[in-house]
Amino acid sequence: MLDFEMHLPTRLVFGRDSHKRVGALLKQYGFKNPLLVYGGQSIKKSGLYDAVCESLKAEGLSFSELGGVQPNPRVSLVREGIVLARERGCDVMLAVGGGSTIDTSKAIAAGVFYDGDIWDLYSKRIPFSKALPVTAILTLPAAGSEMSSSAVISDEETQVKQNMANNILRPLFSIMNPELFFTLPKNQIANGIADIMSHIFERYFTSTTQTDLIDGLSEATLRTILRHGPKVVENPSDYDAWCQVGFGGTIAHNDLLGLGRRQDWATHLIEHELSALYDVAHGAGLAALTPSWMTYVYKENINMFVQCGIKALDTQDVLEILKLAQ
Numbered sequence: 097m098l099d100f101e102m103h104l105p106t107r108l109v110f111g112r113d114s115h116k117r118v119g120a121l122l123k124q125y126g127f128k129n130p131l132l133v134y135g136g137q138s139i140k141k142s143g144l145y146d147a148v149c150e151s152l153k154a155e156g157l158s159f160s161e162l163g164g165v166q167p168n169p170r171v172s173l174v175r176e177g178i179v180l181a182r183e184r185g186c187d188v189m190l191a192v193g194g195g196s197t198i199d200t201s202k203a204i205a206a207g208v209f210y211d212g213d214i215w216d217l218y219s220k221r222i223p224f225s226k227a228l229p230v231t232a233i234l235t236l237p238a239a240g241s242e243m244s245s246s247a248v249i250s251d252e253e254t255q256v257k258q259n260m261a262n263n264i265l266r267p268l269f270s271i272m273n274p275e276l277f278f279t280l281p282k283n284q285i286a287n288g289i290a291d292i293m294s295h296i297f298e299r300y301f302t303s304t305t306q307t308d309l310i311d312g313l314s315e316a317t318l319r320t321i322l323r324h325g326p327k328v329v330e331n332p333s334d335y336d337a338w339c340q341v342g343f344g345g346t347i348a349h350n351d352l353l354g355l356g357r358r359q360d361w362a363t364h365l366i367e368h369e370l371s372a373l374y375d376v377a378h379g380a381g382l383a384a385l386t387p388s389w390m391t392y393v394y395k396e397n398i399n400m401f402v403q404c405g406i407k408a409l410d411t412q413d414v415l416e417i418l419k420l421a422q
Contacts (some may be wrong), residue, residue, distance in 0.1 A: 097306045097356035106243040107269035110343065114143065114234045114273045119151035120229065121269055122188065124312065129158050129293040130231070131178065131186040133157040133201045136247020137164040140404035142279050147198075148192055148233065160184040164205075168250045168257065169196040169203075170372050171215055177204035178214060183229065188268075194250075194288075194309065197376075198232045202247035202265040205230050205304045215251060218258035222360055225264065233269040236280060237302055237342040238288030238379060240349025250372050257372035272346070274338035282329055287379025289325040289341070292361060295316065295348040300392075300404065303397050304357035314353045315408035320344045322409065363389045 109117065122130060122363070139145045154158050162177045181204055186280075191201035205213035205228040216222050235243045241247070246261040277285075299313045321344050327337035338408045345352065366389075367381040 097302060097310075098162060098358065100355045102241070102351075103245075103263050103266075104170055104243065104352065105263075106350070108243065108346065108383045109271045110152040110270060110273075112273060112275055114271045115276065116147055116151050118148055118190070118231070118233060118271060119153070119157055121271075122152070122157060122190070123155040125188075125229075125268065127188040128159070128230070129186050130176065130188045130190040130229075131181050131184070131195055131204070133165060133189060133204070134161075134163050134195040135189045136163070137159070138279070139210050142276075144192065144233075144235070144276060146191075159190070160186060165193060165197045165200045167196050167374055169200045169248075171203070171218075171249050171251045174200055174203040174207060174214055174249060179202075181208050186228065187283075189228050189230045191230065191267075192235065194234070194236030195209060195241040195291075197232070198241035198267070198377060199239070199249060201230050201232070202227075202241070203249050203260070204228070206247075206260070206262070206265065218249060218251075218260050221255075224262065227264050229264060229268045231266050232274050233276070234270060235276050236284060236288055237277065237338075238291040239274075240292070240345055242267060242272065243346050243349070243350040247258045248368065255372045257368040258358070259368070259410065270346075272342050272360075273344050274335055277328070277338050277342065278333045280332055280360035282332065282382075284377075285329050287377045287383070288345070289329070289379070290346045290383040290386075291379040292321050292325075292341070292348045294379075294386060295345075296321075297386065298360045298362075299354040299357065301393070301397070301400050302358045302360055303400075306418035307357050310353060310355055310357060311403070311405075313347075315404065317344050317347050317353065318404075318408045320367070321348075365383060367388055416418060 189201040191198040209226040245263045248259045250257040324337040324340040
């Protein structure tokens with residue numbers, strides 16, 4: 097097992113109606129002026145937007161809004177958000193959405209205090225030590241951004257997709273109400289499940305030895321996703337199954353499963369290139385690439401693939417999940 101530091105500071109607020117607490121939570125931390133970031137019209141059609149606004153107003157919080165986040169989120173909207181946050185004097189980010197919305201909020205949070213262009217932090221890997229606090233209400237379990245240190249953004253002009261990671265970007269708190277997942281389209285659910293599985297695979301399939309505890313946690317998380325993932329695809333209103341999938345997605349990417357071992361991430365990096373060029377859904381891209389990656393590398397450490405097959409996977413279940421995401 098390799099040396100490591102564990103830093104998982106995000107407060108996870110989980111359960112029914114938990115999103116209605118967002119105003120009280122922000123006020124508890126002393127925030128007064130959040131920048132509310134979201135995607136399209138889905139949160140307005142579902143009533144989530146109104147519920148969030150009511151919660152903020154009930155606590156006397158003023159807030160600004162930035163909508164329009166797209167899958168494979170664009171740096172152009174990040175730049176717009178940075179200008180808005182500065183002009184309005186926002187003191188915290190509130191992302192309401194999936195990984196794309198949370199990543200956009202993280203990038204804005206970092207860019208507010210940076211004098212140059214935000215893309216410098218991605219392309220030039222410029223270190224930074226200050227950012228607005230980030231908070232989130234999750235509407236799609238997949239990317240794990242609700243507790244991770246990373247933010248992936250695309251530059252639509254150059255068709256480059258890059259990741260930025262810094263522990264100060266881990267959300268201060270994230271809210272997960274599995275009821276908010278009920279209205280997700282089945283293809284988005286399947287894509288999300290493929291993304292969660294890939295987050296586990298990228299950490300699990302390495303050559304670091306003596307990692308029994310982390311191996312076991314990874315295998316348990318993967319078994320849980322495989323057991324309950326098909327349930328939410330078939331019945332998106334299955335609250336109990338969503339509890340398992342939602343929290344499993346957080347565990348899969350908050351770095352717990354990568355402690356003490358080398359990690360791979362080749363499949364994610366390849367997929368970033370593909371989605372930057374073709375704008376495919378991230379999970380669908382991972383589903384297409386993962387079997388080929390496994391075929392290419394499994395002989396390098398076949399014992400890990402055997403161990404995974406014995407302790408975590410039913411081959412037919414894996415194939416069904418990957419087919420659903422394509």
